[in-house]
Amino acid sequence: MANSNLPRRIIKETQRLLSEPAPGISASPSEDNMRYFNVMILGPTQSPYEGGVFKLELFLPEEYPMAAPKVRFLTKIYHPNIDKLGRICLDILKDKWSPALQIRTVLLSIQALLSAPNPDDPLSENIAKHWKTNEAEAVETAKEWTRLYASGA
Amino acid sequence: MLLASWTFKQSAFSWLAHRERGMGDAMVDRYWCHMCSRMVTPVMEAEIKCPVCESGFVEEVDSTRDLNNDGIDFGSERAFSLWAPILLGLMGGLGPSRARAQEHNSSNAQEENGELESEFRSLFRRTRRRRSPASILGMLQDLRSGSENSENNGQSNSSNNSSNSVILVNPFNEEALVLQGPFEMNQSENPIRNMASSFGDYLIGPGLDLLLQHLSENDPNRYGTPPAQKEAVQAMPTVAVEQSLQCSICLEEFDIGDEAKEMPCKHKFHSGCILPWLEIHSSCPVCRFQMPSDDSKIQANSSRSSEGRMENNDAMTGVGGEGIGSGRRYRIPVPWPFEGLFSLSASQSGESSTSASSTEAMPGNPSHTDET
Numbered sequence: 001m002a003n004s005n006l007p008r009r010i011i012k013e014t015q016r017l018l019s020e021p022a023p024g025i026s027a028s029p030s031e032d033n034m035r036y037f038n039v040m041i042l043g044p045t046q047s048p049y050e051g052g053v054f055k056l057e058l059f060l061p062e063e064y065p066m067a068a069p070k071v072r073f074l075t076k077i078y079h080p081n082i083d084k085l086g087r088i089c090l091d092i093l094k095d096k097w098s099p100a101l102q103i104r105t106v107l108l109s110i111q112a113l114l115s116a117p118n119p120d121d122p123l124s125e126n127i128a129k130h131w132k133t134n135e136a137e138a139v140e141t142a143k144e145w146t147r148l149y150a151s152g153a
Numbered sequence: 154m155l156l157a158s159w160t161f162k163q164s165a166f167s168w169l170a171h172r173e174r175g176m177g178d179a180m181v182d183r184y185w186c187h188m189c190s191r192m193v194t195p196v197m198e199a200e201i202k203c204p205v206c207e208s209g210f211v212e213e214v215d216s217t218r219d220l221n222n223d224g225i226d227f228g229s230e231r232a233f234s235l236w237a238p239i240l241l242g243l244m245g246g247l248g249p250s251r252a253r254a255q256e257h258n259s260s261n262a263q264e265e266n267g268e269l270e271s272e273f274r275s276l277f278r279r280t281r282r283r284r285s286p287a288s289i290l291g292m293l294q295d296l297r298s299g300s301e302n303s304e305n306n307g308q309s310n311s312s313n314n315s316s317n318s319v320i321l322v323n324p325f326n327e328e329a330l331v332l333q334g335p336f337e338m339n340q341s342e343n344p345i346r347n348m349a350s351s352f353g354d355y356l357i358g359p360g361l362d363l364l365l366q367h368l369s370e371n372d373p374n375r376y377g378t379p380p381a382q383k384e385a386v387q388a389m390p391t392v393a394v395e396q397s398l399q400c401s402i403c404l405e406e407f408d409i410g411d412e413a414k415e416m417p418c419k420h421k422f423h424s425g426c427i428l429p430w431l432e433i434h435s436s437c438p439v440c441r442f443q444m445p446s447d448d449s450k451i452q453a454n455s456s457r458s459s460e461g462r463m464e465n466n467d468a469m470t471g472v473g474g475e476g477i478g479s480g481r482r483y484r485i486p487v488p489w490p491f492e493g494l495f496s497l498s499a500s501q502s503g504e505s506s507t508s509a510s511s512t513e514a515m516p517g518n519p520s521h522t523d524e525t
Contacts (some may be wrong), residue, residue, distance in 0.1 A: 008403065008404075008405070009402075009403050009404050012404050013404070065402060066429055066430055066433065068376075094376045094377075095376040095377040095378075096377070096441075097376065097377060098436065098438040098439070098441070099401075099402045099426075099430055099438045100401040100402065100438035100439050102404075
């Protein structure tokens, strides 16, 4: 089983995530696979996602920390850098990954991405276009999606 | 579907002949029709005739030794051009499986066949031999989806058994071919057949899926900076830690006096932590300081390995849009039959290894669709 060989680093990170969670972020490992985390991120204040609770899944591949964790939104979200499958366009999850980054820093970066959508580096072309041509309307849609899909949970 | 490493220079030909007609008597396997340019089971009447063109221009071929005496060298490029029409004949239109496919399969499957065929026709046309791994990966994926489709089309078992595709990979010229035909996979009298079916065990189903997934997703080398130059890594000093410090890779504290590897940017890590990273990337984990990278080396290897050949445009313009120049390397532990397929340059630059668990470097970039 994967759990029997869990690297010390992953244990350390998990302990710290549980004992000192970052504000607005919770991450807890699955019982049957310590490399799989159930994540919740609160929509940042003063963002279209405020008031929403967004579920994500995070998986630490065998190569971690030499390779980035795999993270995906499970909650539907209207964001130019997140596609309809929940995949996230974020450099530190791809070419800017470094083994000095951690689960915590990854999740903080995703939280920051919610505060600062970047339609110039889009994953969802349509949403990005919407954002660039009519930002106010796009923000309204994002708020509506937050109400529809990310409230309560 | 089945992959076999085409290393059996001597026996490849008779094997194909067997394959073509399945259960044929060994005696009549050995006729070559000069009109059809293929091995045939002749019609044994008053005179011996080819069953296809009905000409008498058939020649008994005692063994593969005779063929080789005629000057066919399986390792040479010329041999390939001799083989191409034969093999294309096997995969296109002539075999009974082809007719069966057209009778039974949906139009969808026919399209698949057509695509496959054109893919390989274009493969043959290329005089530049070395295919990028990405295109081979794509090819494998196509084949796999093709075989899944035909299974889903509700063909009877017997039909499925007899219309397998065989991929031959010739490690000497790094070329791959696909044959479709009435191949019996479970015959036991021919050792090569046995080997072929065990390749099939390797490469059908979960194993292949796993490999494809590995190629497309889990490779830590897939993104980011190229590997650091070995000389630069070796030049990194080992220093004693003088103040309390955490290794930001394993997150463990150093004790005062512990040894650490110091990068040119002065960031310190356990050697067991930083060296694996620098084998796949060249940036400092903390500050992204860029070490000298392996780019130039890869270039040198690739040009050395193409000795005398035309420069390889395929690899340079690879399917993923990035060629050797990107310096990305892929090390994937693969079962033995894949080595010939994926260790394109390694086998010629003297880096190849024969152990089953060996890892291989290969240039190029597997197709990735979700990278942004």
